[in-house]
Amino acid sequence: MPARPRLRIATWNINSLRLRAPLLRRLIDALDPDVICLQETKVPDELFPHDALAEYGYAHVAHRGMKGYNGVAVLSRLELAVADDAPDWCLKNDRRHLLVTLAAPGGPVDLHVFYVPAGGDVPDRAANPKYAHKLDFVAEAGAWFAARPGLRRTVLVGDLNIAPLEHDVWSHRQLLDVVSHTPAEVAGLNAWRDTAFVDAVRHFVPADQKLYTWWSYRNRDWRASDRGRRLDHAWVTPDLVPALAGHTILKDARDWPKGSDHVPVQIELTL
Structure with missing residues (x-):
């Protein structure tokens, strides 16, 4: 029997695309993804570095960016179409979401890339507008997906800026009182996930095992202290769970020269 076609989707908060674009070669060499989803690209659409990325072999590119912060992008070997009906979350036009449809084996796959607000430092809605x-944002996203029951062949990835478990x-x-792991954030993220999705990485890694994708720049010896958080996620709709074939958290990327404080996460599906 011939092998079923694979689909590898990697997600990475690159923390400035123009600064770290050369590191994409290391990601590609390590993971060989078919699709690369980026967050915090920090580049307006008119300055997106198409020429610098052309050599990497991803002919299909979509991006939504702005100057200096936020921004999301998809680099794909597969043809894609960008949805034109994605919401303007919280009416801020802050470029935190991109929805594309991939021409994947076996039929189209809808791919959502999210960069959820970090939320500042004070876990108090009244005192901290960023936390509010x-x-x-998380509640609105959850409500939007809840209004679309029966989603199929859908993948959601990105820096969701919440470590739920x-x-x-x-x-x-x-x-518990630190933004990214507060009960309110965790409840919101879990409610969003439960509208339509399964945690694809925890499908492979039991919930009682430590698992991180982010280590602070403030930590001088991040490996020794290992004070991490799992902020970067990959979810799939239940119909895709049987197709899940593997995952990778590229922890070594945290040591790349001038690397991001996040590391790439990849899931592989056989379709």
Whole structure:
């Protein structure tokens, strides 16, 4: 029997595309993804570095960016179409979401790329507008997906800026009052996921095992202390769960020269 076609989707908060574009070669060499989803590209659409990325072999590119912060992009070996009906989340036009349809084996796959607001430092809606925006964004996203029951062949990836499980952070007890792991954020993210999705990485890694994708720049020896959080996620609709064939968290990328504080996450499906 011939092997079923694969689809590898990688997601990475690159933390400035123009600064770190050369590191995409290392990602490609390590993971050989068919699709690369980027967050925090920090580049307006008119300055997107198409020429610098052309050598990487991803002929199909979509992006939504702005100057200095936020921004999302998709680099794909597969043909794609960009949806023109994606919401303007919280009416801020802050370029945190991109929806494309991939011409994938076996039929189209809808791919959502998200960059959820970080939320500032104070976990208080009244005192911190950034935290309020984050909670509102997550709630609005959850409501939007809840209004679309029966989604199929859909993948959602990105820097969701929330570590929902006890072992998605280095210390559940010490981080309960730290933005990214507060009960309000966790409840919102879980409600969003449960509208339509399964956590594809935790499909492979049991919930009682520590798992991180981000380590702070402030930590001088991040490997020794290993005070990480799992902020970067990949979800799939239940119909795609049987197609899940593997995952990779490219932890070594945290040591790349001038690397991001996030590392790439990849899922592989056989379609």
